Amino acid sequence: MQQGQENEPQPQPQSEQSLVIKEWYDKAIAKTKEIYSMLTEDGHYQKPIQLRNPFIFYLGHVAGFASIKVNQETLKKSSFAPTYDVMFERGLDPDVFDPSRCHDHSRAPVQWPSIAQVNDYVQKCRREIFLNSDEVEKKNDTLSKWCQKGRIHWMCIEHELLHQETLMYMYLQMDAAYKVPPPKRPPFITSSAKTLPPKKISISTAGKVELGAKFDALSFGWDNEFPAHVVDVPSFEVDDIPVTNEKFLEFVQCGAYEDKSNWASKQNWLWKTKEGMKHPESWQQTGNGYVIKTLFNENISITDAATWPVFVSFSEAQAYARWKGRRIMTEPEWCRIAYTSPNDDDDGRKYPWGNDAPTSEHGNFNWTNLAPTPVGSHPLGTSAWGVQDLIGDAWEWTSSVFAPFDGFEAMDIYPGYSADFFPSNDYECSHYVLKGASFATSTRLIRPSFRNWYQSCYPYVWAKFRLANDL
Template sequence: MTDPALDAEALRERAVASLITARDRTTLLTACVEEPDLTAQHSPLMSPLVWDLAHIGNQEEQWLLRAVAGHEAIRPEIDGLYDAFEHPRAERPGLPLLPPQEARRYAAEVRGRALDVLEGAAFHGSRLTEAGFAFGMIAQHEQQHDETMLITHQLRRGPRVLTAPDPEPVPLFTGPSEVLVPGGPFTMGTSHEPWALDNERPAHRREVAPFRIDTTPVTNAAYQAFIEDGGYDEPRWWTADGWAHIRRGSLTAPLFWHRDGGQWLRRRFGVTEAVPPDEPVLHVCWYEADAYARWAGRRLPTEAEWEKAARHDPAGDRSTRYPWGDADPGPEHANLGQRHLRPAPAGSYPAGESPLGVRQLIGDVWEWTASDFLPYPGFRAFPYKEYSEVFFGPGHKVLRGGSFAVDPVACRGTFRNWDLPVRRQIFSGFRTARSEAV
């Protein structure tokens, strides 16, 4: 029988480590530029970096200090400024935001008090504190904003300020191009992962017909073939909304790509470089992913198909936490945590493949699916409707798997991301599927 005290101490250590890892990354992303870059809005799609910084602190104060510990508010007058639903991103530069040094001091003060709360926390008594959920939620929230800030860095014009080693080179992948996923039921979602968010719950059985799915994400070289074949000029590959969108925006290639003579180049974190052919394609919207799949005679996988390919272990008829099993991600499994500033070549991380042989389902690029973002049967919003419920419906498409910019704490086989089908500043790619004749 497990000692509850030992369980609590392990949870406390995990929560502390997750919060510290997130704050170290926030510091890196906000200390590498001067104050004008922190307060500027680098794209109307994104907040100024200084807004994210104080918003991180404000959410931590509201949930860990006020909701969990019952403390009085430190800065109640700023709650509205950092309410993501009260002020659209395009308006945030005009708000009376905390200046950088004050935002840093505020976030640091909140963190110091939150760690004091965590030191004496009891991980039971309410859904919010059970298994340290509130602490895990806040660590995930900060890491999600760290990914958002990394997107802002990619959109920012100017010299490179972030560096990281490239992924290890690997031989060109020569394995099978697709994998058969057998039909039948599997368990989708989770009811037991302690830090899983509301939209991942509850676990439920889902029936999936047999299908084939790409072994790796679609590469830049494969996507270039679509471009060279006139993919952006042929309306039959596009939905009506997609065709209208690319015509309106004069889109001819993924975001940050441009052609120089006969060569495709891209801008990546302040550096212009040749587009690497064997990397998964990045910065494409749902409409582009869907059009490529049609051009290739295939389709995007549904969300249920994606999760079955990622989690189903046919040997035990069970769903694992990750494609490789139940162990937490290690550097041998996936490209996560901003360890690199680019996807790894297609076919990397054989230790991270699923039991069926599908690779890179976790990390590298978020993968668009065919599915709208909808609740699971039995869904209950927790701890607030604005995390998931307000986004449900046909307006948002589901992305799965995480990217190189996602921290392991915010990435699981059940983790669900969503965005508008026009979005491509995000670290998004895709893989394709096809139905298996029966």
């Protein structure tokens, strides 16, 4: 345990809501500590993905962000560490094509503080949040709707949960010399069997699906999740399982990955050639073929990981789909096969499998495994339409550009969270919507309205895809 992480103060619960929030804060903080315990001291200062900050930034960021939002912006209290607040307030997501284009963000210092100094800042941030939690509750009626009823705390908790996944896909890219693998970790679930051909599920009639959510229906939702609205979805056909490593290997080995005509735009092709992409970032080429990268450098042969879903950028997924003469689902199509049934466009289900709370039997999420699992491993997670693996292993690409719903209202407490990445902003590389969850996604984030997003040529995210076509 790093200096400064012991004896953290606990909030004084004032209600059942406070007890639930405290429980989630505790879980989020414990997971963040666990992640940083897997880094050497030098590892804290590594930046394995140049489009992101080093690990030391995120150590200060998850707590600093929460303290700024709760203590300063909600309760209007003075900062106890203004220099660190500026340093750690906001991360960055620069344009993949031109990293000089980026939203407003914290600037990296010439020299980062020591681990002990950052942990001291983190402890003080946590203390201030916990000591002031009752004041937030007492002032509920005077706060904006985005902060009322504990929403300000839920925002901070979900923000930390999301960054834990960022930390782990960064960790995957880091040299083993900077890692301290935990002594106990779940075994890989592999299969050398051939991938069964996907079944084409026919959604043969047009239907409707509700996107988004009603504001008061959620204890918290990000601004891009609102408002709820119903959209028409034409008939289409979709594979019941995602594309696997085995199937994508065929695309690479036959030369189609190197065929410019399969790439949807000149921009995507230029990115591929500039970056020297010969295969997905999640693979590594060896003298004996390909292996799949894993968190602790225990790389798995592509033969053993043949039935794992392949992790790719949207541009790579789109190239594969074009090669197959098919396409990737839209966000409304994904939601229709996940949250409706053949007999009812509005059966009220919370999850693809129904309304039972998510468990490891429904999918590979919530850190049950630290790697993907073979497709089709969780039949209890199958949707009413017969589509598998919608939640778990990896987020799922849709072909929908990340854009606001009609009636969008930016959060006053974090106005740039979504709006900075909508198409109207100065990005050459568009962001696309992803749905579902990865193996490192908390159950807190598994809800129908939640929308993730990444740039089309960002290759590091844990993202899968499946093929669809019109009928």
